[in-house]
Amino acid sequence: MKVLTAHPGVFNDDKVIESNISFVPFLNYLKEKVGNGDDARSSFYQLIIDKFESNPDILKPISPDADLSQYKEYLDLLIAAIFPVTTDSSTDIYGMGAPYRFAIFHYSDLFKQLFTSDGKELTTVPDGISLAQVKKDKMTWLYKLILEKVFHFPMNYKNDIIHRVETPDGIKRYVKVNIDARFVDVKVNGSIPHLDYNQFCSKQITPEGLQQLLPTHLFSLEGFVIWTVKDVTQSETLNNIKNLVMNMRANNEVDSYRSLEKMIPTILGIPDITAHMVPFPKVNGKSVLEEQFSNTDPILGIGNKKQQQHFFQLMLEHLQQHPVPLIVPDVNEATINPHPFLKFLPIKNIRSFILCPITHKKEVLGVLELASSVPNRLSAEPLWKLQNAYPLLGLMLSRSMNILENRLNEVIKDQFTALQPAVEWKFVDEAWNYLLTPPEERKDIESISFDEVYPLYGAVDIRNSSVQQGNAIREDLQEQLELIRDTLETIGQTVHLPLLEELQFKTNDLLQHLSNSLQAGEDLKVNEFMDQEIQPVLEHLCEGNETLQPVLENYFKKIDKSEGHVYHHRREYEESLSHVNTAISQYLEKERLYIQQSFPCYFEKYRTDGIEYTIYIGQSIAQEKKFDHLYLRNLRLWQLSSMAHIARLTHKLSPKLKVHLQTTQMILMHSAPITISFRSDERRFDVEGAYNVRYEIIKKRIDKVHIKDTGERLTQPGTIAMVYSYAREMDELKKYIAFLQSKKILLPEIEEVELEELQGVSGLKALRVTVNMEEA
Template sequence: MKVLTAHPGIFNDEKVIDSNISFAPFLRFLKEKAQNESDSRSTFYKLMVEKFERNPDTMLPIAATDDLSQYKEYLDLLIAAIFPITTDTNKDIYGIGVPFKFAIFYYSDLFKKTFAENGYQLTAVPQGVSLNKIKKDKLNWLYKLILERVYHFPVNYQNDIIHTLEIEAGEKRYVKVNIDPRFVDVKVKGDTPPLDYNRFCSCQNSPENLQEILPLDAFALEGFVIWTVEDVTQTEILNNIKSLVMNMNTSNEIDSYRNLEKMLPSILQLPGITAHLVPFPKVNGKHVLEEQFSAIDPILGIGNTKQQQHFFQLMLSYLERHHGPLIISDVNEATVSSYDFLKFLPIKNIRSFVLFPIVHKKEILGVLELASAKENTLNADPLWLLESTYPLLVLMLNRSMNILDSRLNEVIKDQFTALQPSVEWKFVEEAWRYLLTPKDQRKDIENITFEEVYPLYGAVDIRNSSIQQGNAIREDLQEQLELIRDTLETISQEIHLPLLEELQFKTADMLQNLSNNLQAGEDMKVNEFMDQEIQPVLEHLCEGNEQLKPLLRNYFSKIDKTEGYVFHHRREYEESLSSLNMAISQYLEKERDYIQQSFPCYFEKYRTDGIEYTIYIGQSIAQDKKFDHLYLRNLRLWQLTSMAHIAKLTHQLGPQLKTPLETTQMILMHSAAITISFRSDERRFDVEGAYNIRYEIIKKRIDKVHVKDTGERLTQPGTIAIVYSHVKEMEELKKYISFLQSKKLLLPDIEMLDLEELQGVSGLKALRVKVNIEAA
């Protein structure tokens, strides 16, 4: 029998370690077995040992290059002992090889057919695996053997490699090759090389490091290895499908489906068929069809979108009534005439077809379609092979539903709420990990944390907004009371009711007591007076007295129909406030997209009287991009620039507002990185740790901070105030300010200010600079 070897020069095995064939380890094994009298095969083992010992040459090492034909009868005995009598050389894949080398000197016919490219050379490198990896794996195998046999290290062997075989029609099969070294002796040349255990345990046990510690020229191998090969196509494809499902996302969803569809014929052991998996996600409780899945589908990939949707509804209606597979072994016009949605199959040259609904918890998740151009190719028999694959198909279809939900949420966020794509990837990962966990093992998702991020905070406040709001309320109340007073006086001239005099007295008293600075509860007192005493009387008089109707209708026309009170001053204030906030918000929305282009960051904007925002930037937020402090510096420059533009924008809007409002701009500089965590209970990000909480305290307390020893508010219209704690922060800020002053965006001069102590916070300082709000 000819020795099968890899192509010469691929491995150069003979240069790595001396390796010879030997029957000695096998005979030693037989002798140990023969001593066990209770083993019914012990007599056979003794006869084999005697046979080998009668020929002393069989006890000697045999070079791999020697002619082995003289040992054929001994090899036949060896094969008979190792492999059971039921082994078929034409159906089973096995062989006996030289230790460490890709050299097989005894093998089954199917081994040669499977692994020999041209009848005599082994296909030594599996498809998709690099030659370097094979060499590294071989050396790892060798060192594990040496460490176990010579140094008695407990070693967990990984003797299996997965080999990919291409068969007809591009179908792949996977086989697991096991190389068993039990009949290999490791010989030491001379003295046993000492092993420095400290060095061995502390180093990374790569082949390169091990060769320095244990040179291979100090050892030799004698014996043989047993090659056995097992078809593991089903297991490998299942593992590949698991990987597809785990790694599927919006960008690779279609490719994942196409790859899965190529694997399914191998699972079913039906070469020459095509498979199509189509998800049926739900939107608002109704199944929908995504065009990206229907384009090449045998049933749905016809006509225009309207026709596809029509066939989809017909198929869906059928599947809702029949959850079992629809099998048509011989497709022709007659066999599909009962199914309107299948009428194009004969035209598409499909001669055998299976429609297999994927159902989970009585819900249709999608369909698997199998098609063949040959009649009677498909029937119910192979479908049981999908049993192990079915849960993965369910998982994949569910994942598609989640992906669609994610796309819908992206549209909703983009169109209706603030989108935060920089951190969404981590939420998706956690959600997907949660979905993969069996339901009975699921726990609430813990807080999602981002470490070592840098915060940026800015606030655009409406100057004296509470005073302006109070003035609007007071003016409305005053106007309302004056309207009541005038109306009651006119009514008193027409009719005489003592109650009217009492109401006039109360109205005058309220007008007199209405303070310039509205006191808490005054508006409620007037509204209560209006609702409970004035309104019922005036409505009664309007219904019962024709002479008073014009007067009272005039009164009611001045009352806001929605609010029930005089409300126009408050409405003017709210409209003015809304106009300012909308302009600021729209500007920041546009800028948010701009700053994301340089580096992903979390941007949260929220409305108070004005607009506040918080930005977080750092490596933990970016999924695939390397963070550098230049992105942080860039963001701080943007922050200062954008505040100047906002100040100019709100100043230009001033003349258009019904209630004159001014804005102030403030930035908080914080140079230390913090940790933030998304708190699921409050649905927002919060800081973690005592030191980091100080940052949040400052944020909440600086909005009305005063300049030290002056009583002056830090924030002023037409300026930007930047609060900081450290000198280095101030020096960085001054560079940015100087640059923007050179661009005429900021006016010359910088105010250096100390701030009053806040509760729990001291030592804050500020820079204040004026914006060139009149510049074009």
């Protein structure tokens, strides 16, 4: 048998320590066994001893590079003594080699397949481990051996290495390599230092430190080591899954599932299958489907969202009635017909399929799906191998439920409460102090406030939103009345009732008096007419006359609020408004995270016809960081720049909308610090003090303010209006404007205007600039 060695020059083992093959330590081991007399194989051991000792040459050290074929009969005896008769060279993984050296002189067939790349040289570096790490592991193993054999320190010199290998059938598996050194003697060359075990164990010594203390040239090795390799795929993969579950967070949730799905075929020992796992978290007690998991799913990853939800509900109903694996060895029309949610499997070239529910206390947490393009590739048998992994799969799905719950809480906190991270620390401090107080001494937590904070207010409004909405309602009402008129005329040709003529008269009257600009109460009047007079009559006629049924069904279909044609103007307006507000909101949400990086601030955003926001910044909000006015100036520059970006964003979006909408942008400059406190009843911050209230009054009254003596609205599409009270505020704003003009974000002109007096507020002025809509 040829000696397998590492590629020359990889480790230079011969330069680290002298190592030779010797059978003497093995023979000494056998002599101890024979001396005990209790071993039933003593006579066999004595036979081996006699055979070896009959040839003095074989008792001498042998170079690892020597040709061992001349010692075949001795090696056969050696192998027979060490490896049991039940050992199979084609299925078991083992070998024997020179101490420390990567030189294996006896090995099983499977050992050669796994640990050589070409059948000639050892693959010395395990997958995922650096060459430097392997060298360090080898040196650690060597010094543990020296300390035990020479200094008789109680050392655990076993050096197990987990090695990821690919078997001949293409399955990736994990094996644990153990190098047994019981048949190795350590020879001492010259004098060595004395080591005290107690002192040695009192501090940690690295292999590098041991090399200084005990140079390897003082020692040599004689004997041989036994390599045994154990398949630990199941346990190692389970450990990997445990790590996935323990480290899964919201930001790596999908990647964790993808990694898990790659491990499942390894556990099952079936390389040519794919696995997919989908969690079924619950919202308000109902199982829901998250799009991030459904897009690549074999069952749900086809069709639109409505179709996905339909299949999801069908799957849920099946699993609730049959919470056991659904196994379809051969996917064909006959086998999937009883299960409509499997109808798209053939389109995805899936010919063998398993749907396995993961349950806990009779509740379906999610499903594991296994698929293969080969018929009859999957059956019930492999599922037994998932038994040990099943609790971990359930734990991972439960973790997903917690992640979704946290995400929902974050949305609720962001959208409906005021406890943002920038201020939450103070609430946590107050809550902790509350808990530290003995229950009998506790009092309600007083109002939480922040002093000396600077407010920044901005508003993005939809120009003429109320007019646009009124036009949409009027056009829909007109179409609906026309539909009623046409329907009544059609019915009148079949059914002769004076009441129908009277309803036609009322319909025409409402149409004639429907004003061009919708007046208050007109929509209520029309809706009341339709609900109380038209609908009951039509419903009665629909039930009693089959001839009229198609006509009446057409009417009811067209007045459906969700899909009906006569609601399309209102629907188009609402969709366009929602599209604009969502785009603005998403931009501000991204920017909110960005501005927090420079200095903590409270950012409150709320939706009206457009989007308004207030930002508070100051020392009292920052828990640890020192406040400086440069952070305030930086935020004001950001505010002006972001408004320009929003103007460009909505301008670019406008042609894509079903209803043309334009936005106006406004900023309120307020240079004096204010105090804010948390209002528990409204779950939001509000200003404190009479002087500070002036700021709130200005905020609420400038949205439709006019330029003095002109009647012109201050806010105009494509511009940014900046309202201020003092000259120093104007000077600061002009610096920011000049900078953004130099970057071609704003056009060169600046308008300086005075504003009309508002109730309780006077002396307001404003700057107005035009945004350059041509992005550089």
